[in-house]
Amino acid sequence: MRYPDGGGLTAKQRARREQVRFEAAELFAQDIGPPQVARLLRVSRKSAYAWHARWRAGGVEALCSKGLCGRRSRMRPQWRDWPAAELDKGPAAHGWDEERGWTLARVALVIARRFHVRFSPAQTWRILRQMGFTPQLPAHRSAERDEHRVATWTRTTWPEVGKE
Structure with missing residues (x-):
């Protein structure tokens, strides 16, 4: 059986399914047949x-x-704290341009350098997701953007435009 996100069942879900099987065993012991057990x-x-x-x-x-x-x-539980701390330092601490941010290939390379274990981008993403990371994109802003003028326009012009 395939599960979404390749995650399989959690311990709680496995315990629930096991409990259902135990209920089935009790019904089998009462001489109830598999079709009736399936329905019940x-x-x-x-x-x-x-x-x-x-x-x-x-x-x-x-x-x-x-x-x-x-x-x-192959990602050992005791290794998981190290990548989180390194990712917080940013890509510049590892020799990359800060503006480009982290990519899965970069994270995999940092892990490979430290632990001598290579992970594919998909494996790296699975590890990061298990560690609580989420995909995020930086907000792209114009270099010429004037925050004061934007705030003024939003306060004065937008209410007039929004009425129409």
């Missing part, structure tokens, strides 16, 4: 039949969650 628990018949087969073969223990699936990230 609002799951697919395919899942109910699969749970029934596992329950018959190994009991309730066979319906326990197997935990996280997939390969573990």
